[in-house]
Amino acid sequence: MKNLCKVGIAGCGKVAHLHAKSIEELEAVELTAVWSRSESTATEFAGEYGAKVYPSIGEMVKAESLDLVIVCTPHPFHKDPVLEAAEAGAHVLVEKPLASTLEDCDRMIEGCRAPGVKLGVICQRRWYEPSIRVKEAIEAGKIGKPILGAVQLFGWRDQDYYDADAWRGTWSMEGGGVMVNQAPHPLDLFLWFMGDIEEVYGVSRNLNHPGIEVEDTAVAVVKFKNGALGNVILSNSQKPGLFGKVHVHGENGASVGTQPEGGAMFIAGSTGIPDPPINDLWTVPGEENLLDQWKAEDAETHSKIDATVYYIGQQIGDFADAIREGRDPAVTGEDGRKVVELFTAIYRSTRDNAPVAFPLSPELDRDDMDGRLA
Numbered sequence: 001m002k003n004l005c006k007v008g009i010a011g012c013g014k015v016a017h018l019h020a021k022s023i024e025e026l027e028a029v030e031l032t033a034v035w036s037r038s039e040s041t042a043t044e045f046a047g048e049y050g051a052k053v054y055p056s057i058g059e060m061v062k063a064e065s066l067d068l069v070i071v072c073t074p075h076p077f078h079k080d081p082v083l084e085a086a087e088a089g090a091h092v093l094v095e096k097p098l099a100s101t102l103e104d105c106d107r108m109i110e111g112c113r114a115p116g117v118k119l120g121v122i123c124q125r126r127w128y129e130p131s132i133r134v135k136e137a138i139e140a141g142k143i144g145k146p147i148l149g150a151v152q153l154f155g156w157r158d159q160d161y162y163d164a165d166a167w168r169g170t171w172s173m174e175g176g177g178v179m180v181n182q183a184p185h186p187l188d189l190f191l192w193f194m195g196d197i198e199e200v201y202g203v204s205r206n207l208n209h210p211g212i213e214v215e216d217t218a219v220a221v222v223k224f225k226n227g228a229l230g231n232v233i234l235s236n237s238q239k240p241g242l243f244g245k246v247h248v249h250g251e252n253g254a255s256v257g258t259q260p261e262g263g264a265m266f267i268a269g270s271t272g273i274p275d276p277p278i279n280d281l282w283t284v285p286g287e288e289n290l291l292d293q294w295k296a297e298d299a300e301t302h303s304k305i306d307a308t309v310y311y312i313g314q315q316i317g318d319f320a321d322a323i324r325e326g327r328d329p330a331v332t333g334e335d336g337r338k339v340v341e342l343f344t345a346i347y348r349s350t351r352d353n354a355p356v357a358f359p360l361s362p363e364l365d366r367d368d369m370d371g372r373l374a
Contacts, residue, residue: 005029005320008066008090010057011073012045012080014035015095019047021068021306022313029320033060035081037073057081061088067323070092072315074167076175079104082119083111091118093329094321097184098336100175101369102344102361107339112333120319120329121336123188124311128277129298130258131189134248138193142284143250149222150231150249151190153183153261155241159211167214171372177214178236179204179343186260187232187339188331189246194230194339199223200353202346208237214372220346232346247281257281276302347371 007023034051036042051332053058061069069085071078071094075133078094080117085092092112098121099105112119138146155178166174174181188327191197202220209216216237222230244261262275275362276298282291315331322329345356348363351371368374 001356002056003028003324005013005067005323006064007031007068007070007316008033008035008054008057008060008064008085008087008291009045009051010035010060010069010071011077011095012038012041013072013074014067016045016070016072018308018312019072019316020045020051020290022309022316024049025309025313026317026320033064033066035060037077042104047207051052052121056058057084058088061085061090064089066347067327068319074165074174075100075180076167078174081107084121086112086117089115089117091319093120093122093316094333094336095122096188096336096339097121097180098333099338101148101362102337102360103364105333105340106362107155107275107331118319118322119333120315121313121333122315123185123192123331123335124315125185125189125277126192126331127262127311127314128258129301130277131260132278133279133294134189134246134256134258137256138248138250142287143248143256144192144252145226145228145250147228147251148249149190149194149224149228150247151230151232151234151245152153153178153186153187153234153244154238155182155236155261156237156239157182157209157216159209162212168208169214171213171369173212175369176343176347176372177204177206177209177212177216178234179185179218179270179346182236183218183234183343184339186234186244186246187342188335189258189260190232191338191342192231192335193246193248194222194224194325196225197222197342197345197358199355199357200342200345202232202349204249204346204350207346208234218343218346220349221343222342222364232342245280254284255281256284276307317344317368344370 162169204215204218247257
């Protein structure tokens, strides 16, 4: 097929199945090869999706002439597969978050820049229809200048969730809690809507999960470079899981918002997306009555698709088009780093009990993981 984008998957765990299924629904994109740290897992996965197993990522890229490698390993193990794929000449799309540390982010970004390959990070909620409406309203000036943003994530994770994989719930393996694992999607939308950060003051805590090391709750006040203010409240301490919301308030008094997460929080390999993403706030003059119409439209769309697969496919499709067209993907590695920079600032602010100015660089002279081990 002309302009076929040949894809390999690195890491064949739970989330990799969503990527493989999304690729099956895309034209001109084909999954041809897989690699995993577990040979048996890779073999079983490859058999299910008609791909070939390789003992290394570099060999996989070269033997199959891959255009793209999608890294689906647990996020503590993103860096090495990204660097190996890039060195072999493939573009790379990484599951969220890009990494748990800025040092790993910077090594991946530079490792892709040197050979001239593209790097992106999965943020498929940007393709949700309610998210697009918010972004387009801001860009069209419908709320004037954004002056106040708020992101809230109220969810729940029980001990069985943390016991399901050995890397979960520990600083050394998971690298963090709700900020690192559950919050990257709403944080990405928050930054996509509001812009670049100037300063953060935040606090993180473990409030009601004594069986894990990492934080289950974080709050922060954000000052943006454009003069806007923001508020972040993230928690895995509400049972059952409730919702995730991102709201933006404008200088003309109008507000727009989206609830990308509703009902029980999504867990890859265990649950679906129970409630459709919606616009839950909209006071743009002349458009106040559109919420019911949009909710009905979005509910109908949700009923016809598997949202766990469809929107990942939208982002993979964009990345494949970016390769063909020689442009940046819609979500770049630098975009992914911004999310890591935000939660890193909250860890450092918790440690130092002080605001943290941006931009942030890796703390190569310290070994406390930006305050996580303090």
